[in-house]
Amino acid sequence: MGCQQVLLHPDQNLLAILKYLCGEANKVFNCSVYYARQVWFKENRFLTQGELCRQMKWNVHFNAMYASSAQQICNGIVESFISFKQLLKLFGKGELANQPKPPKYRKPGLFTVSYPKKWLKLTDIGIKVPLGRKVKAWFRLDAFYIPMASNLDWNLIK
Numbered sequence: 001m002g003c004q005q006v007l008l009h010p011d012q013n014l015l016a017i018l019k020y021l022c023g024e025a026n027k028v029f030n031c032s033v034y035y036a037r038q039v040w041f042k043e044n045r046f047l048t049q050g051e052l053c054r055q056m057k058w059n060v061h062f063n064a065m066y067a068s069s070a071q072q073i074c075n076g077i078v079e080s081f082i083s084f085k086q087l088l089k090l091f092g093k094g095e096l097a098n099q100p101k102p103p104k105y106r107k108p109g110l111f112t113v114s115y116p117k118k119w120l121k122l123t124d125i126g127i128k129v130p131l132g133r134k135v136k137a138w139f140r141l142d143a144f145y146i147p148m149a150s151n152l153d154w155n156l157i158k
Helices: 012-043 049-056 067-093 133-139
Strands: 127-130 143-146
Touching: 012 049, 012 067, 012 133, 012 143, 049 067
Parallel strands: none
Antiparallel strands: 127 143
């Protein structure tokens, strides 16, 4: 697996939309961490991906994003808590010197928005990245395009 950055040169309108989405992603991250932490503190259990996504679907920040990209953030939170759970087991066995702490909140700002490949489309213009119904209603833009890198094979992209 690898990662390749593509430098974008968006106009002012698209830049504002991208900053808005990345800001909402940061808020979804923090709201998801808050809910997962509260369940752990109060019920002493860990959430599944389905539980967290079902709970977050009522969140205003979650709904402002494309659903699958917001779910990707929630899935990352659950994975962080799974790692925390494994560290707790190691600490309980005495194999870890310091007691682990649950995942923390992010400072206000921007966060990465990721999309599963099945929601992206390769067109003659480039890779079509959908923005969701709310963004389309608010900003009158339903997608933007990223140029496809010549050194990549579309079929190998995850």
